[in-house]
């Protein structure tokens with residue numbers, strides 16, 4: 001499957017590719033980065049509301065749904081940002097590694 005702006009051939013390809021990654025890219029290409037950043041904000045607010053209002057340790061359908069919404073939006077943003085700036089994925093990976101290492105250091109200090 002090609003990447004980039006949605007075009008007729010991409011639409012035709014979509015029918016033959018049915019994995020979640022293809023669906024994420026198809027939707028992201030259709031709406032674009034600005035729209036999906038706004039949608040990410042909406043979904044983050046919805047997830048925050050669920051986390052803030054329900055008792056901990058209870059796995060509800062609403063919590064799972066909102067986590068799925070946020071995950072889908074983050075996947076789209078990562079895809080669209082990588083399209084705009086090729087090194088985005090490496091920068092993101094480097095920052096994730098740094099933050100995980102920093103938090104592990106904090107956990108070890110608490111042990």
Ligand SMILES: [Mg+2]
Nearest residue numbers: 043046066069
């Ligand atoms: Mg939602």
